[in-house]
Amino acid sequence: xGKYKVKLDFFKLVKREIRIMLKNFSIIYxxxxxxxxxxxxxxxxxNDISYVKIFYKSIVWIVLIFSIMLVSENFLxxxxxxxxxxxxxxxxxxxxxxxxxxxxxxxxxxxxxMLFLVPLVFVFFQITLNELLTLVINxxxxxxxxxxxxxxxxxxxxxxxxxxxxxxxxxxxxxxPMIIFTTSSGTLFxxxxxxxxxxxxxxxxxxxxxxxxxxxxxxxxxxxxx
Amino acid sequence: xxxxxxxxxxxxxxxxKIEPITLNIAIxxxxxxxxxxxxxxxxxxxxxxxxxxxxxxxxxxxxxLMIYSIxxxxxxxSIVFKHTLADLISRSCAPIGACFTLATLLxxxxxxxxxxxxxxxxxxxxxxxLVLLVIYVGLIIINNAYEDKSKAxxxxxILAIIGIINLPIxxxxxxxxxxxxxxxxxxxxxxxxxxxxxxxxLFIMTFSFLFFFISILLxxxxxxxxxxxxEVIRFxxxx
Numbered sequence: 200x201g202k203y204k205v206k207l208d209f210f211k212l213v214k215r216e217i218r219i220m221l222k223n224f225s226i227i228y229x230x231x232x233x234x235x236x237x238x239x240x241x242x243x244x245x246n247d248i249s250y251v252k253i254f255y256k257s258i259v260w261i262v263l264i265f266s267i268m269l270v271s272e273n274f275l276x277x278x279x280x281x282x283x284x285x286x287x288x289x290x291x292x293x294x295x296x297x298x299x300x301x302x303x304x305x306x307x308x309x310x311x312x313m314l315f316l317v318p319l320v321f322v323f324f325q326i327t328l329n330e331l332l333t334l335v336i337n338x339x340x341x342x343x344x345x346x347x348x349x350x351x352x353x354x355x356x357x358x359x360x361x362x363x364x365x366x367x368x369x370x371x372x373x374x375x376p377m378i379i380f381t382t383s384s385g386t387l388f389x390x391x392x393x394x395x396x397x398x399x400x401x402x403x404x405x406x407x408x409x410x411x412x413x414x415x416x417x418x419x420x421x422x423x424x425x
Numbered sequence: 426x427x428x429x430x431x432x433x434x435x436x437x438x439x440x441x442k443i444e445p446i447t448l449n450i451a452i453x454x455x456x457x458x459x460x461x462x463x464x465x466x467x468x469x470x471x472x473x474x475x476x477x478x479x480x481x482x483x484x485x486x487x488x489x490l491m492i493y494s495i496x497x498x499x500x501x502x503s504i505v506f507k508h509t510l511a512d513l514i515s516r517s518c519a520p521i522g523a524c525f526t527l528a529t530l531l532x533x534x535x536x537x538x539x540x541x542x543x544x545x546x547x548x549x550x551x552x553x554x555l556v557l558l559v560i561y562v563g564l565i566i567i568n569n570a571y572e573d574k575s576k577a578x579x580x581x582x583i584l585a586i587i588g589i590i591n592l593p594i595x596x597x598x599x600x601x602x603x604x605x606x607x608x609x610x611x612x613x614x615x616x617x618x619x620x621x622x623x624x625x626x627l628f629i630m631t632f633s634f635l636f637f638f639i640s641i642l643l644x645x646x647x648x649x650x651x652x653x654x655x656e657v658i659r660f661x662x663x664x
Contacts, residue, residue, distance in 0.1 A: 276564065351587075355580060358571070365570050369563035369584055372556050413585045420505065422579045 209296050212287070216304030218276075223273070230270050231312040235319065237262040240321060250333040254355040255324035259334065264374055267309060268367060271349035272356070274301050280355045285424055294417040302346040307344055337381045347412040348373055354419040376404060383422065430489030431453075433502055433510055437650045440643045450642040461626035471573035475539045476623070482532040483629040485525050488591060489557060496561060496564070496587045500582035512578035515585060516568050517645035523561035540635060541605055549598035550606035553591060560588040574653075 212247040220226065241258040245251050251258075287297055317338075321331050353371035359365060380400045446611065462480040469476035499515035502508060533551070534544045564581050571577035599608045619627070 355567070355584075358576070365566055368566055370557040372563065373587070375552075375556055401462070411587055415587050418583050421581065422576060422583075425576075 208292065209300065211251070212292055212296055212300040213303050216300050217307060218310050220274075220304050226273055227312055229306070230266050231264045231316060233269065234262055234316055238320070238323065239274060242407070248364060250324065251324055252326065254324055255320070255330075256334065257321060257378075258324075260378055261383055263309075263338075263342075264371075264378070266347050267342075267349045268352060269372070270308070271305060271346070271353045274350065275307055275353040275357050277425070284420075285380075288420070288424060294420040295413045297417040297420070298347070298350055298413060300349050302343070305346045305350065306343055309346065310338075313338060336398060337401065340398055340405070341377055341409055343383050344401075344405045344408040345374070346376060348406050349421070351412050351416055354416055354423070377401075380404065414416075428571065429480060433513065433650050433653075436510060437647055443463045444640055444643040444647070447643065449634045451633055451636035452642055454629055454636060458626055458629035461629055466623050466626045467620075472540055475480045475536060477506045478532055478536040478625075479628045482529060482536055483627060484634040485529040486554070487631065488634055489522060489529050489554070491596060491636070492518050492525060493557065493561070493585075493588070493592060494586040496522065497592075500585040503578065503582045504586070509653075512575075512582070513646050513649045514642070515582065516578060517642055517649055519564040519568060520599055520640055521645070522658075523558060523565060525638075526558040526561055530558065546605050547600040548605045550595065553598050554594040556591055557588075557595060559592060560584075564588075574656075632641055 238258055241254075241262070242251055245254070259312070278287075286298070288294065317331065317335060319327075320334070321361035326334075337411070348370060352366040355369060380397055458465065458480070462477055466475045466477070466480075496515045496518045499518070501509040503511040530551075533554075537546070538544050555600050563582060567581045567584055571580065599606050
């Protein structure tokens with residue numbers, strides 16, 4: 200019975216996060232607009248379209264990482280400022296469930312606009328259907344880890360009154376493995392049949408990221424409420 | 426014994442006794458090591474005189490990893506036991522580790538130009554070492570970002586623990602991926618593939634760097650202890 204209650208509570212929490220996110224629908228607009236404009240700036244900065252075709256993966260991922268990091272701040276700052284983060288903990292929700300629910304809501308928030316943006320990517324960068332499919336699978340596999348890390352970075356900066364750019368400085372290095380494996384960039388790590396194992400590696404990264412982020416997130420949240 | 430020394434004031438008194446000794450040993454070993462590096466060891470049959478960069482590069486690389494391990498251990502200790510001395514040591518270690526990592530990258534780059542024909546390649550070992558430098562910089566920034574020092578210590582401990590992931594990647598990157606960087610020549614489990622005439626200066630330099638690191642660390646820890654004392658005095662005066 201207890202277990203069942205915990206499950207119910209967790210889904211209530213996820214539902215709450217998604218409801219808040221849908222209420223602030225402007226975040227999704229901002230996210231989509233930022234994604235499109237930032238991608239376009241990259242395209243405009245390259246004269247030859249053949250280069251865009253080569254670098255489309257890098258462009259998509261870099262823009263996506265920055266947009267996720269910018270959005271993640273909204274997810275935590277408001278809750279921290281109005282005290283609901285503390286309240287949730289006071290109500291008995293574990294720190295882990297709060298982090299996972301926020302990441303899940305954020306993942307939904309990213310995936311809804313991406314459904315509409317992926318065809319745009321297909322047209323803008325003039326890629327093949329096969330490449331598009333690989334990109335979509337990569338997105339599905341890598342974004343859970345991205346959202347978890349972004350939530351962690353927001354937790355780091357939630358108590359900073361100034362110089363919020365620190366969150367980018369301390370967390371961006373942890374995106375490097377993901378960037379390498381999602382774009383399988385160049386010849387850097389091209390051995391051990393990496394291209395075939397790329398998706399498995401992304402799943403592996405998620406299973407490393409999940410416990411690490413939950414543990415670190417729990418410690419930070421305890422520190423925040425001191 | 427350890428818990429007795431865990432008191433910052435007692436530790437400060439110990440530092441004042443040990444620090445001149447370690448610094449002197451470091452200087453003596455450095456002079457002896459440099460003599461062996463330049464005059465007591467032969468040039469490599471393939472690389473010629475450039476191989477002498479190894480005597481700086483390899484110890485720096487070892488220490489860049491070792492210092493991060495110390496930070497990580499102190500961070501775990503700090504989170505579990507909430508001990509100030511662990512925070513002080515990890516806070517003091519971060520800039521030293523960053524310097525060793527930077528020295529590794531710079532000396533490697535200087536060594537790479539004549540041997541590989543390039544200053545830099547994006548291979549797994551070099552990239553992961555660069556990531557280590559960025560993590561060190563992140564730790565230094567986070568240590569100075571928060572007004573409340575205990576909060577900064579706690580956050581940097583958490584970041585340091587997350588960053589442990591990078592250590593095995595650096596260590597085994599040369600085995601996991603095909604890199605331009607050579608695999609380990611000195612291993613715990615097998616005999617070294619370096620001639621003893623080169624191994625001796627390498628070990629002397631390593632020990633000299635070790636004592637140099639200890640003395641710099643002790644100086645920094647003492648500085649941190651004094652700084653905290655000043656803060657407490659200021660706070661008491663304000664109150």
